Amino acid sequence: MEFISQLLALEPTTKVLGKESIVPFAILLVVILVVPIIFERLRLPGMVGLLIAGVILGPHGWNLINSNSTMMKLLSEIGLVYLMFVAGLEIDINQFRHTTNRSLGFGSFSFGVPLVVGIFVGRIFGFDWNASIFIGSLFASHTLLAYPIINRLGVVNNEAVTVTVGATVFTDISALLLLAVCIAVHTGQLNHANLIILLGWLTIYATVVLVGFDWVGKEFFKRSGEDEGNQFLFVLLAVFLAAVGAQLIGIEKIVGAFLAGLAVNETLGEGPVKEKVVFVGNALFIPIFFVNLGLLVNLAVLTRNTNAVQLTLFIVAGLIISKFIAALIAKLIYHYNWQEAVTMWSLSIPQVGATLAATLVGYRTGVLSETLLTSIIILMLVTSTLGPLITSRVAVGLSLNSSLTKIQPAVQPVYPSMGSGSDRTKIVVPIHNPQTQQYLIEMAALLAKQSNGKIIPLAIATATAHMDAPQLEVSLQRSERLLAKANALSRVLSVDSDPLLRIDDGFAPGISRAAREQKASLIVMGWGKRTGLRAKLFGNVIDSVLWSSHCPVAVTRLVESPNKVQRILVPIENLMSPTLQPIHFAQILAEANQAQVTVLNICERRTSSSKIAARRSQLALLVSKLAPSNPPDIQIIAHENVTQAILQAARLYDLVVLPFIRSSTIPGGLVISDVTTQLARQLSCSIVMLGEPQRGQPVVVPSGVVSTTVIV
Structure with missing residues (x-):
């Protein structure tokens, strides 16, 4: 009886929530995480959901969050400043x-x-x-x-x-x-x-x-x-x-x-x-600003x-x-x-x-x-x-x-010298994981053979304060074993190899610097998953290399040997030149394996048949310029969901080649989900994500890899 009387004497839930500042903050985090996802599934902006959530949770709704609390004032004030800063930054x-x-x-x-x-x-x-x-x-x-x-x-x-x-x-x-x-x-x-x-x-x-x-x-x-x-x-x-x-x-x-x-x-x-x-x-801060704004609304x-x-x-x-x-x-x-x-x-x-x-x-x-x-x-x-x-x-x-007239000048092939010495195509292959090393070397060997080039297996030993430190010695010995294995595999594949061991502050800067010093035309890397808060906030090695590299980067997740690939799918979202590079990349792999390439373009479900026909003819013209000798097949699908359409089509293919598209942001908005990221999580076949340099300079990439001049 005493226990029941204590329960009855408990304060109302809203009063308890009002006294515990950590509880409203936990509610805020749940709202920020869940609500935008729900509204984007409904094809509505996530910020609309945050505002509506603020109205519901505020003093004119359930009164679970107080806009006058010190926590809300501080966080929403930071969000207000951050909102305008991002608006200026994104211009x-x-x-x-x-x-x-x-x-x-x-x-x-x-x-x-x-x-x-x-x-x-x-x-x-x-x-x-x-x-x-x-x-x-x-x-x-x-x-x-x-x-x-x-x-x-x-x-x-x-x-x-x-x-x-x-x-x-x-x-x-x-x-x-x-x-x-x-x-x-x-x-x-x-x-x-x-x-x-x-x-x-x-x-x-x-x-x-x-x-x-x-x-x-x-x-x-x-x-x-x-x-x-x-x-x-x-x-x-x-x-x-x-x-x-x-x-x-x-x-x-x-x-x-x-x-x-x-x-x-x-x-x-x-x-x-x-x-x-x-x-x-x-x-964090901008979503909290939108929720706080909803708290002030009185419908x-x-x-x-x-x-x-x-x-x-x-x-x-x-x-x-x-x-x-x-x-x-x-x-x-x-x-x-x-x-x-x-x-x-x-x-x-x-x-x-x-x-x-x-x-x-x-x-x-x-x-x-x-x-x-x-x-x-x-x-x-x-x-x-x-x-x-x-x-x-x-x-x-x-x-x-308008796209056709803008693309044609950008996709004319450029064929550099294919002789020996410094003019040869060089493909840098960073190796760190022995389990993925063989498939990486095989992929690089296929590309190098097509351009009469060579591969540069690269091992990075992270530097320490003292060059005679025991941990550095262990790292060097491990790197030497990896390079010896890579060199032996290169001889089996009949491709020239020039192994490189480098001591650097970190893996990402070491890869980018070595590629620049060697005048590499392409970097072929293994897949690295994002794990933990640090990787999501500060990025992983792949992110850093993609941002800093002077040449294209092919990020691979290979479930079988590249030599067994017979059917390659290249989905493209638009017809502009940066996203056309995977087509040529796939064509080079296809020529090495006598494989077939299919280019898949997804358009709106309501697109008329005349517009689909016009898009098909436009894409056929572009593809014929990229691969005049053996043009790939072209498929155009009208579908309301790009990701689902690609996933359904990819079931019949051994490899999917994607452009590596960074997540986009909008001034004062929330992060827009990236189709490439969704596909990478759900595809079960092999994947190559082709990332272009981030600098605004013309980049000439090698004949036999992606033979176009790209303005990014």
Whole structure:
């Protein structure tokens, strides 16, 4: 009885959860892990699920998480800063430079028209001029939420797309500056004198961040060498220093975070440190920001107030119509066709990164009411779903109309000298695992024979502080045994071999440096699975080699000898040159084994038969240029799920050759799942993943391996 009375005296569950800060954090982690997966299965953005979860778990729902708790305030504040930093970091400065005039032009249309419409909507519903201008500034920016779709379809080089991407620089910066002015006006700190002072400080601050941080970052990265940990910490320090500096001069920290992203943009490039920085934000802090934003939403406001419903409808309709008008103006001035104009419109519709960050700041400072906050959240939900949906339907036509002319110059074969000496093709084969060593050597031997080249078996002994350390001696002896076995196997396979033993700080830098020193044309590596948190956060050896290598890297998972391969499948998602390289790679293997290659292209289930026929003829033309003597078979399947379609087709094949595609991120969004990664987990046959160099330089890869000049 005493036990039962104690149970009855227990506090309600919500009170217990409110007192234990670790419990809400555990709930947050479950939400961040599970909810995006569920919503992406429903073909909805994961961030939509996080917002809805926040509404359900917040004070206007089950009241399990308190948005005013110290933990939530801190984590969501970091997420807010991180969101704007990633938005600046993901902007493609090079594309903006290539289409500066037109990007500024479309940026002006996409900023000016929605700004005017937003002000008009605000005035209609009785808001003062400052709040109305603030609403207009929220309309003016946009988030490239559908960029991964554009990238998958292979139309990123279409001028209309690059102009839209470049316009993001103008719209985001202008919207954030307008935000700073509106906040200053609302707090009563802005008069003519203060405005001049604020603009002066803002100019000095922006110069220090954009120029100073860029210079300091490049110097630090130059001196820190391969120390990715310190580089990672430097980037985080730059972000929060910029945020603090912004607050010191009287502007919002999100402006500083965005400028910091622009400042370190070129310093980081498309390297491993950038991937780690974005990963940390997308995996933890940015999702928490979206959940916290959901905690503030009160949907009951809409049910109690008819005027609030009308305001929401006007905001959603005003944004969509104003963005369409901006795209229409660009079409008329720059003579784009309707598909390009609608694609520009769909890309500029989503309001996620800068819009949500500015909305939260406006709500906290009192510029926006609770009703407006709810309306803007609904605007985000509608546009983040509608924009990518339209893009996926319309941009398919762009790939058929414009890809062919862009690909042909990039896939002309280049046949270097095939004589002896330094001109011969060299294939580096890092060996570490005796169980996979034989198949790796066999694969490299097949490729080397086709190009009259040689293989370089490479063993890395990791360095220690003292060169006479016992552990180094053990490592050297093991490496020598592996190299002796590789050399013997090479003689059996009748291929020239030049074994190389190297002492280096780590496996990845040792492989990349040795390949560069030997002027290798290709690196053939064994498969390495991601295990543990460190591998997921900081990557494994394969990740590092792919990021740093000067030449293509073939990552293999071979379940049988490459000499037994008779049927090779090459799935391609789009028809652009970087993803066409696996076709030629597979063709070389097929010629060595008298095998058959099948090129598989997956298109949307609703694709018409005429478009499928056009795609087939286009692909046949490209394949005939890559393999004129023995072109592979071509299959085009209309399917709603790319991964499932490839898995079903791969059951009849011995080997699948895939392009190694890095997981993509979107400004202010979450990590997009990668088809290549899913296939690698589920395929039971042998796999070769072909990774291209990450540098933006022309790379000539060897005849007999992938004989094309690739611009990446």
